[in-house]
Amino acid sequence: MKESLHQPIDIPDPTRDQPLLLIGNPNNRRTQGLQEARNRLGLKPAVVLPYAQLLQNWRHGGTISDTVDSNLPVPLIRIDAPGEDWEVERELLFLGAMDDTTTLTDGMGAEAFSTEQALSLEQEWGRIYAPAQWFRGWRACLDRIGHEAREMWPEVRFMNDPSDIQLMFDKRQCQQHLSSHGVQIPPVLTSSQPIRSYTDLRMAMQSAGMNRVFVKLASGSGASGVVAYQVNPRTGDEVAVTTMGMELIQGKTIFFNEGRLRKYTRSKEIATLMNWLCAEGAQIERWMPKATLDQRAYDIRQLVAGGQAGHAIMRLSRTPITNLHLRNERMLPAEAGLDEQRMSLVRTEAQAAMSAFPNSWSAGIDVMLTSGSNPRAYVLDVNPFGDLLYRVEHHGLGTYEWEMELLRKEPIQHA
Amino acid sequence: MQEVKLVVSYDEYEDGIRMEKLIKDLAAKPEASSLESLVIGDWGQAYENSPDEFIGTLVESAPSFPSLKKLFIGDMGYEECEVSWIIQTNLTPLLGAFPELKSFSVMGSSGLSLEPLQHAKLEELIIICGGLPKDVLSSITHAELPELRKLELYLGVDNYGFNGSLEDVLPLLKQGLFPKLVYLGLKDSEIQDEIAKAAADAPILDQLEILDLSQGTLSDEGAEALLSSDRIKKLKHLDLSYHYMTNEMINRWNQSGISVDVSDQQQSDEDDWRYPSLTE
Numbered sequence: 001m002k003e004s005l006h007q008p009i010d011i012p013d014p015t016r017d018q019p020l021l022l023i024g025n026p027n028n029r030r031t032q033g034l035q036e037a038r039n040r041l042g043l044k045p046a047v048v049l050p051y052a053q054l055l056q057n058w059r060h061g062g063t064i065s066d067t068v069d070s071n072l073p074v075p076l077i078r079i080d081a082p083g084e085d086w087e088v089e090r091e092l093l094f095l096g097a098m099d100d101t102t103t104l105t106d107g108m109g110a111e112a113f114s115t116e117q118a119l120s121l122e123q124e125w126g127r128i129y130a131p132a133q134w135f136r137g138w139r140a141c142l143d144r145i146g147h148e149a150r151e152m153w154p155e156v157r158f159m160n161d162p163s164d165i166q167l168m169f170d171k172r173q174c175q176q177h178l179s180s181h182g183v184q185i186p187p188v189l190t191s192s193q194p195i196r197s198y199t200d201l202r203m204a205m206q207s208a209g210m211n212r213v214f215v216k217l218a219s220g221s222g223a224s225g226v227v228a229y230q231v232n233p234r235t236g237d238e239v240a241v242t243t244m245g246m247e248l249i250q251g252k253t254i255f256f257n258e259g260r261l262r263k264y265t266r267s268k269e270i271a272t273l274m275n276w277l278c279a280e281g282a283q284i285e286r287w288m289p290k291a292t293l294d295q296r297a298y299d300i301r302q303l304v305a306g307g308q309a310g311h312a313i314m315r316l317s318r319t320p321i322t323n324l325h326l327r328n329e330r331m332l333p334a335e336a337g338l339d340e341q342r343m344s345l346v347r348t349e350a351q352a353a354m355s356a357f358p359n360s361w362s363a364g365i366d367v368m369l370t371s372g373s374n375p376r377a378y379v380l381d382v383n384p385f386g387d388l389l390y391r392v393e394h395h396g397l398g399t400y401e402w403e404m405e406l407l408r409k410e411p412i413q414h415a
Numbered sequence: 416m417q418e419v420k421l422v423v424s425y426d427e428y429e430d431g432i433r434m435e436k437l438i439k440d441l442a443a444k445p446e447a448s449s450l451e452s453l454v455i456g457d458w459g460q461a462y463e464n465s466p467d468e469f470i471g472t473l474v475e476s477a478p479s480f481p482s483l484k485k486l487f488i489g490d491m492g493y494e495e496c497e498v499s500w501i502i503q504t505n506l507t508p509l510l511g512a513f514p515e516l517k518s519f520s521v522m523g524s525s526g527l528s529l530e531p532l533q534h535a536k537l538e539e540l541i542i543i544c545g546g547l548p549k550d551v552l553s554s555i556t557h558a559e560l561p562e563l564r565k566l567e568l569y570l571g572v573d574n575y576g577f578n579g580s581l582e583d584v585l586p587l588l589k590q591g592l593f594p595k596l597v598y599l600g601l602k603d604s605e606i607q608d609e610i611a612k613a614a615a616d617a618p619i620l621d622q623l624e625i626l627d628l629s630q631g632t633l634s635d636e637g638a639e640a641l642l643s644s645d646r647i648k649k650l651k652h653l654d655l656s657y658h659y660m661t662n663e664m665i666n667r668w669n670q671s672g673i674s675v676d677v678s679d680q681q682q683s684d685e686d687d688w689r690y691p692s693l694t695e
Binding site: 211230232233235288289292295297320372373374375 | 422423424425426427457460462463492493494495497500502
């Protein structure tokens with residue numbers, strides 16, 4: 001396969017007449033990585049539509065058609081991650097700002113910014129800004145991309161369908177969706193009443209006999225807004241381990257990702273944290289003991305594209321939060337000596353998760369194995385932008401190259 | 416050495432499988448007779464369930480494990496249970512059931528009892544926990560373990576069960592308690608400086624090869640006492656890893672000519688608190 005990369009001209013390119021339109025943040029590592037991969041494969045560069053431009057155009061009454069060259073043939077659209085760009089964050093908060101909140105069924109969120117405030121927010125490093133509002137904005141953005149693109153090009157195809165991306169992004173809905181499609185997921189903490197506060201959470205845990213849970217911000221990425229929380233049913237002691245920090249500023253608690261792990265044991269602090277997470281929307285599920293390697297718990301990010309299981313990376317940690325970037329180690333399953341039986345479990349469950357989204361083509365599926373000699377695989381997360389993985393190859397290709405190569409061989413057929 | 420670790424995984428626990436069954440299954444296998452090391456890991460929600468549910472079975476199965484030299488009760492990680500939350504129980508019957516045992520390790524101290532602590536052949540006793548209760552310390556200081564060569568105790572913190580004081584630790588520094596002892600670990604303590612000062616010139620050092628004061632809150636204060644002791648200089652090795660000593664003190668150790676581990680330097684937190692390793 002590698003040799004063929006040097007002779008792209010000889011290979012028929014069924015995607016030649018269909019440009020790739022990449023909606024993303026230009027010049028970040030995702031966009032660059034994808035363009036480099038296309039270049040290496042001899043494919044035309046993707047046409048990049050920057051989120052910032054799209055969102056600003058919308059705000060000024062425009063549509064996608066005002067942002068994209070009208071002569072562009074019907075494209076394949078790749079919607080990429082909107083993150084790591086402050087301008088885009090503000091625009092999404094703007095889009096999620098609501099003057100009339102009476103229609104909300106899902107709770108307003110603990111924090112809200114008006115349209116005016118959203119656009120003038122100054123970035124404080126690590127701060128998590130009104131996640132429920134941000135997510136409303138992000139969902140509106142996806143809806144609008146889907147709607148306007150189909151209006152402009154009725155034949156358009158998406159690598160990942162905008163409504164699937166919404167579903168994958170909402171950990172509550174996503175896990176429910178997976179479960180209803182027979183995918184193994186950690187048991188969800190259920191309660192007769194919605195869990196909207198620390199008190200609700202404690203009661204639900206007690207009546208379910210679930211003493212160890214993960215509380216995850218429904219729309220969070222990576223380790224952002226993830227808490228490993230446990231209550232000792234005998235002593236009432238509680239421990240919450242998270243990367244989240246809190247700070248009281250002018251009578252208002254703000255929340256941020258600290259990039260290091262913190263351990264909270266005081267009820268009052270834990271209550272503040274949980275009240276906020278529950279109000280902003282949280283997925284709460286059983287904290288199942290993960291398989292360990294040399295006393296480090298691990299899970300696996302398995303990339304699935306075009307129905308195939310590709311690159312896999314193990315994330316190992318001496319803490320409950322395996323997807324924390326800072327101190328965690330990453331290893332290739334082969335380096336770690338993970339056997340074929342275990343990897344096969346991981347791939348099978350990841351592919352099962354992907355097939356629950358027939359209108360989407362690629363995702364990074366986070367899979368855990370249980371400890372013990374007869375492990376089982378459980379899907380923890382589905383990341384629609386999960387193909388940014390470094391230092392890992394599959395059939396000698398990086399993630400983007402592999403995906404572009406798959407696309408060239410077999411263009412996307414779904415709607 | 417032949418070793419088996421038994422773990423009741425999450426799925427097995429949900430399916431109703433218990434440690435008792437795993438022990439019985441193992442005892443029924445032919446390789447049981449040659450098994451030298453048995454590690455009992457997570458028995459399922461160990462913050463709620465004590466080993467009582469399987470200790471009896473293990474005692475009854477002892478004749479099936481005639482070669483057993485090492486036994487570990489409670490080897491589990493934070494994914495399974497916080498160390499300080501692991502429920503233990505009276506483990507004395509195990510020592511009676513395995514008279515050929517040489518090494519005995521325990522993780523967790525809540526509910527732990529080792530009274531009376533007697534064994535004719537035991538060479539190694541290790542207790543890993545968030546805080547060692549003083550009644551367990553007392554069982555150890557009154558123990559009859561004539562062959563004991565290695566004693567490693569995580570003393571821990573008040574919050575997690577260390578309800579004693581330096582007074583309860585001091586008897587372990589007397590000579591003659593364990594005549595063959597060559598490795599003494601009094602570690603992971605919130606009073607690590609006091610222990611270091613008390614140990615620095617203790618007569619027991621004359622029989623020791625290794626002194627292990629690691630994983631605790633050792634600062635320059637305790638280190639100063641150790642560094643100025645002639646008895647410390649005669650040790651084969653001194654383990655002070657995970658500590659709160661200054662760079663200057665680390666340099667002094669490096670230049671002392673003593674075989675010492677001063678790795679894993681810690682920083683006090685913003686309130687100037689120092690935490691032992693297992694309670695961080």
